[in-house]
Amino acid sequence: MSHCRLRLVLVAMFAVLVPCASIAQQPPRPNETPRAVTLTLAEYNRLLDVAARPAQGSNAPPVAAVLASADLRVRVDRDTARGVFNMTGDALRPGVSRVSLLGGATVTDANADGRPLPLVADGNAHTALVSGPGPFALTLEWGASLVFKPGRASFTLPVPKAGTARAVIDLPGEQADVHLSAGLVTRRTVADGRTIVEATLDPGSSTEIWWSMRDSAPVAAAREVRTVAEVMTLLTLGDADLRMAALVDVSVVQGELRTMAIDLPRGYEMTGLSGSTVDTSQQRDGELVLTVGDPAARSHQFLITLERPVETGAATVETRFIAVRDVQRERGEVAIEGVGTLELNAPERDGMHRIDVRELNASLQALSRLPMLSAFRYQRTATAVPALALDVKRFADAGVLAAVADRAVATTLVTSEGRALTEVSLQVQNRAQPFLKVTLPQGATMVSVEVAGEAAKPVLGSDGIRVPLLRPGFRPTGTYQVSFVYMHAGTPFGKKGEMQMTLPRMDMPVGIVQWEVFVPERYSARTVDGNAIDVSKIRDGLTGYRTYYAPSTPGSTAPKIAVADADPTGVTTGLVRGRVRDESGAVLPGVTIELSSPSFIEKGRTGVTDSQGEFVFLGIVPGNIRLTAFLSGFASISKSFSFDGSVHHEELTMRVGNISEVVTVTADAPVVDANSTRSVTFGNGVDRGYRVDREPQTVPPSQNVINLQRRTSGVLPIRVDVPRAGTVHQYVKPLVIDQETSVTLRYKRR
Numbered sequence: 001m002s003h004c005r006l007r008l009v010l011v012a013m014f015a016v017l018v019p020c021a022s023i024a025q026q027p028p029r030p031n032e033t034p035r036a037v038t039l040t041l042a043e044y045n046r047l048l049d050v051a052a053r054p055a056q057g058s059n060a061p062p063v064a065a066v067l068a069s070a071d072l073r074v075r076v077d078r079d080t081a082r083g084v085f086n087m088t089g090d091a092l093r094p095g096v097s098r099v100s101l102l103g104g105a106t107v108t109d110a111n112a113d114g115r116p117l118p119l120v121a122d123g124n125a126h127t128a129l130v131s132g133p134g135p136f137a138l139t140l141e142w143g144a145s146l147v148f149k150p151g152r153a154s155f156t157l158p159v160p161k162a163g164t165a166r167a168v169i170d171l172p173g174e175q176a177d178v179h180l181s182a183g184l185v186t187r188r189t190v191a192d193g194r195t196i197v198e199a200t201l202d203p204g205s206s207t208e209i210w211w212s213m214r215d216s217a218p219v220a221a222a223r224e225v226r227t228v229a230e231v232m233t234l235l236t237l238g239d240a241d242l243r244m245a246a247l248v249d250v251s252v253v254q255g256e257l258r259t260m261a262i263d264l265p266r267g268y269e270m271t272g273l274s275g276s277t278v279d280t281s282q283q284r285d286g287e288l289v290l291t292v293g294d295p296a297a298r299s300h301q302f303l304i305t306l307e308r309p310v311e312t313g314a315a316t317v318e319t320r321f322i323a324v325r326d327v328q329r330e331r332g333e334v335a336i337e338g339v340g341t342l343e344l345n346a347p348e349r350d351g352m353h354r355i356d357v358r359e360l361n362a363s364l365q366a367l368s369r370l371p372m373l374s375a376f377r378y379q380r381t382a383t384a385v386p387a388l389a390l391d392v393k394r395f396a397d398a399g400v401l402a403a404v405a406d407r408a409v410a411t412t413l414v415t416s417e418g419r420a421l422t423e424v425s426l427q428v429q430n431r432a433q434p435f436l437k438v439t440l441p442q443g444a445t446m447v448s449v450e451v452a453g454e455a456a457k458p459v460l461g462s463d464g465i466r467v468p469l470l471r472p473g474f475r476p477t478g479t480y481q482v483s484f485v486y487m488h489a490g491t492p493f494g495k496k497g498e499m500q501m502t503l504p505r506m507d508m509p510v511g512i513v514q515w516e517v518f519v520p521e522r523y524s525a526r527t528v529d530g531n532a533i534d535v536s537k538i539r540d541g542l543t544g545y546r547t548y549y550a551p552s553t554p555g556s557t558a559p560k561i562a563v564a565d566a567d568p569t570g571v572t573t574g575l576v577r578g579r580v581r582d583e584s585g586a587v588l589p590g591v592t593i594e595l596s597s598p599s600f601i602e603k604g605r606t607g608v609t610d611s612q613g614e615f616v617f618l619g620i621v622p623g624n625i626r627l628t629a630f631l632s633g634f635a636s637i638s639k640s641f642s643f644d645g646s647v648h649h650e651e652l653t654m655r656v657g658n659i660s661e662v663v664t665v666t667a668d669a670p671v672v673d674a675n676s677t678r679s680v681t682f683g684n685g686v687d688r689g690y691r692v693d694r695e696p697q698t699v700p701p702s703q704n705v706i707n708l709q710r711r712t713s714g715v716l717p718i719r720v721d722v723p724r725a726g727t728v729h730q731y732v733k734p735l736v737i738d739q740e741t742s743v744t745l746r747y748k749r750r
Contacts, residue, residue, distance in 0.1 A: 064097030065130055066090055067162035070203070074157065075170040076146065081155040085140040087162060091132025099128045101140065104206065105158040109141040154210030161204035171195045171211060173280050173291070181208040193282040225255035229324040231332035232364040237317070237373075237392060238339050244268065244306040245367055246322045249299070253328070256295040262288040265320035268306035275302025320387040323380060330380040334388070335360050337370040344373045345391040350384045352376040403433035403469065403508050406479065408736070410503055410515040416522075418490035421447075424503065425483040426510065428469065435459070435466035436482060439505040441740075444488040452480040464505075493523060496748040500530075503741040513741050515731040523747045525727060530743030532731035576643065577616040578650035580609050580629055587613030588654060592630040597623050597643075621645065629654060 039047075067089040074083035091097045103125040110117040112130065117138060120127045130136045147154050159165050171178065175195040178185065182205055187198040201207055229250045236243040250260060264270065264286050273281055277300045279293035292300055310317055324330055335357065336344065348354055357372040378386050405426040412422040428436075438458075440446065449456045449467055459466040467484060490499070501517060515532060519525045527534045576595065580588045591609040595617050609615045622645035628638040634654040641648070733741050 061092035064091065064093045065099045065132060065136075066092065067099065067101075067160055068164075070160040070162040070165045072157070072159075072165070072167040072201075073170075074167060076155070076172060079146045079148075080143060081146060081157075082141070082143045083157070085138075085142060085160065087138045087140070087160055088135065089130075089138075089162070090135050091130050094133055095131070096129050097132050099130055099138075101126045101128055101138070101160055102142070102158045104156075106143055107140050108143055110138065112136060112138050152210050152212055154208055157201070157207045157209055159201045159203055159205055159207055163203070165201040165203045167199050167201055169197045169199065169209060171197065174282075175211045178209070178211045183207055193284075225257055225326075226253040227251060227257060227260075227324075227327045228253060229327045229330045231322055231324065231330065232361050232367075233321050233332060233334045234364060234367045235319065235334060235336045236339065236370070237336065237342065237344070237390070238310075240309060240312050242308050242310050242317060242319060244319075244321070246304045246306075247301070247363055247367070248304065248322065248324065249301045250324060250327070252298045252300075257292055257297075257300065258295045259292070260290050260300075261325040262290065262304070263323045263325060264288055264306065265322065268308045270304065270306055272305040273302065275300070278302050315391060315393070317390040317392060318387065319390070320385055323385060332378055332380070332386065333361055333364055334376040334378070334386075335364050335368060335372055336374045336376075336390070337368055338373050338392070339370065341395040342373075343393040343395070345393075346374050346376070346388050348376070349389065350378075350387050351381060352378045352386060352388060401431075401509060403428060403430040403436070403471075405429075405482075405506075405508050405510040406512075408506075408510045408513045410513065410741075412501060412515070412517045414490075414499070414501075414517065414519050416493045416520045418492045418499070420488045420490060420501070421485065422488065422503070423483060423485045425481060426506075426508075427479055428482050428508070429479050430469050430471045432471055433469055433508070434471060436469055437461070437464045437466055437507040438484065439464040440486055441488055441502045441504060444486045444504070447485040447487055449484045451482050458484070493520070493747065493749075496746075498528070498744055498746050499525075500742060500744045505738055505740050506736075507738050509738075510736040511734070513731075513733045513736050515733070515741065515743075517729045517731070517743070517745075519727045519729065519745065519747065521727055522750050523727065524750055525729065525745040525747040527729065527731075528744050528746045530731075530741075531739075532733045532741050532743045534743075535730040535732055574620055574622070574643065574645040574647055575616065575618055576620050576625065576627075576648045576650070577614065578627070578652060579613045580615070580631075580652045580654060581613060582634070583653060583655045588631060588634075589613055590631065591615075591654070594628040594630070595620070596626045596628070597621070627652070 067087055069088050071086045072083055073086075074081055085102075087101070089099065091099075098120070100122075101119075105126070107119070107126055110119055110128070112128075113136070118129045120129065128138060130138075142158070144155050144157075157167065159167075167183075169178070172194055174190050174193065178188070178195065178197050180199055180201075183199050183201040185197055185199045189196045195211075227250050229248060232247040232249075234245045236245075244265070248262070250257070264283075266286060270283060270288065273288075275290075277292050277294055277297055278290050280291040282289045288304070290302070304322060306322075321332070321334065333355075334352070336346065338344065346354075353376060355375050355377045357375045359377075360372070360375050376388070380386055405428050408424055408426045410422060410424045412420055414420045426436075438446075446458055446465055449458050451468060452470055456468050459468070467482060469482065470480060486504070493499075503513065503515065513532070580591045580593075582588055587609075589609050589611045591613070593607045593609065593615045595605045595607070597620075605617055607615050607617060620643060622643050624640065625643040625648075626638060626640045627650060628636065629652050630636050631654060634656055637652055637654050639650060639652060641650070729743075729745065731741075731743055
């Protein structure tokens with residue numbers, strides 16, 4: 001085995017030495033000694049293959065020259081497209097080579113590295129002659145005419161057969177719909193009224209480029225354009241700015257209107273432009289140029305909005321207005337409105353004539369959102385530009401009530417254990433207030449809430465209870481009722497002592513608070529302190545009046561009524577009251593009652609019936625009285641009677657009919673005996689007698705108390721000790737604004 005390997009090594013050495021015989025015959029170099037090399041059989045075979053290959057010559061390039069890239073810049077003006085083609089490439093062969101450039105194009109100039117470039121026309125194609133080998137750079141100037149079709153303009157761009165082809169196309173106007181038949185738009189920008197499109201093209205093919213440009217087509221033998229304009233301007237005076245909205249209406253009398261120029265007032269910045277016939281717009285140096293989309297249209301209308309800052313508190317503001325150029329006649333109207341409370345003085349000048357704001361154009365009135373302060377009308381002349389000098393005086397803003405309650409009626413039931421149950425009912429007028437904040441007395445608990453006759457759920461806050469309200473946008477119904485019931489645990493009654501009662505605070509102004517307090521009948525009480533007014537003291541203190549009480553009839557009410565008696569001067573004044581019903585017997589609320597008499601110094605007195613259809617007039621002097629009732633949809637009714645100065649009650653019946661109908665009834669008033677018992681209608685409409693008395697009386701609960709007991713039936717954790725009777729105390733307090741109404745009673749067991 002070792003013998004065979006030795007022979008193989010010797011053979012390999014011999015094969016290596018034979019091809020290199022010439023090298024081996026050279027004398028050995030210094031420091032080089034022959035050495036043996038060991039090769040495998042595969043390596044030996046590879047060396048034999050390499051030695052057997054023939055020598056290779058140099059490779060010739062397959063083409064004479066190539067284009068590496070082409071950058072195109074094209075600009076369109078009027079009806080011509082012009083461009084510059086910058087191309088780079090390499091000449092691969094020595095000598096002069098032919099390079100194919102463009103086909104089917106008009107070349108106006110060509111150069112290479114600043115020297116003229118020889119071109120050869122080969123049919124529709126252009127071929128350049130370049131020297132090589134080496135790189136080269138070529139520049140061609142090209143031009144083509146635009147092709148116009150209805151609704152668009154276009155041109156055909158030849159693309160050189162290069163490795164890459166890029167183009168930058170500059171078009172007039174703000175074109176939003178530029179299209180290419182071959183290629184890809186990579187970027188689109190608008191600057192200075194022109195559109196610049198960057199695209200990558202398909203090398204070696206012609207690309208069609210088109211866009212919407214209705215005004216690009218040349219107009220031959222166009223008729224002179226004649227127009228008239230109307231400018232309706234709304235000027236709004238803000239706290240720190242001046243806003244102008246101009247509705248421009250241009251009517252074409254002759255020719256076709258393609259563009260129009262509008263002068264903008266100095267200092268203003270345009271914030272908006274809209275119009276169905278406006279195609280494009282361009283603004284520069286206080287001028288706005290509009291291109292219309294349909295030149296054949298005879299009327300063009302558009303809205304321009306502008307604004308400019310003014311110094312806060314400026315006393316005088318100078319302003320000019322929008323004007324349309326090259327019109328045969330321009331007339332306009334100016335309406336001025338202001339934010340906040342201000343006084344405006346704007347004298348007439350430069351053809352501006354003051355008019356009534358009711359004479360303004362309907363479209364201008366529709367633009368206004370604030371009260372009109374002043375209005376002008378003008379017709380612009382060639383020498384006068386419409387302008388105004390506004391003298392403005394501003395006033396501090398005053399607060400506006402978001403909600404108000406016409407009145408609040410409170411009813412309180414007090415037990416001998418000192419516990420009290422109170423219902424508060426308010427007639428609310430609400431504009432923007434979402435909640436009524438109620439601050440209950442300390443230790444009180446809310447029992448129920450009703451808003452406009454429907455149960456509501458109050459919200460407990462950190463500083464009080466919120467009762468939800470109705471407001472515009474949330475089922476508003478004008479004046480509506482809000483009521484709530486709360487319970488308060490106090491100190492039990494002793495043999496005698498003092499008891500303080502307090503109504504909750506409400507964050508809503510209340511015109512008048514009427515409060516009725518029922519004390520257990522086995523206690524007598526009198527008012528000793530508080531900020532509420534005792535009604536009995538007011539009525540008892542009136543000169544010439546007696547105080548009457550209803551008898552203790554179960555289930556009836558017992559309000560005091562004042563009836564006139566003779567005063568020291570011998571002139572008596574009394575009370576006239578009554579009720580209005582329809583033909584079916586139902587009561588009619590909201591009826592206007594007019595009371596007149598020849599004895600009145602003034603013209604008369606007017607009132608409105610309440611929810612029970614009742615009305616009342618106090619302090620009426622004796623004489624012939626005439627009552628007239630008015631209600632929309634019903635025939636008016638008039639009734640006359642002789643009044644003796646005491647108490648008079650009338651029942652009026654209205655029937656459905658024409659508003660102009662009047663029914664007149666004449667009657668004599670009955671004689672009233674103050675010492676006898678007579679029938680007087682009040683409260684819930686039940687006829688009940690009255691008697692003369694000066695001392696507080698034990699009376700049954702009113703209808704408010706009965707309703708309160710019914711509402712809380714099955715809910716109260718305590719028994720209300722007002723079964724059939726009680727001592728009633730009535731109080732009033734006018735104009736309550738976020739404050740408590742309180743009284744202090746001193747009681748004593750009977």
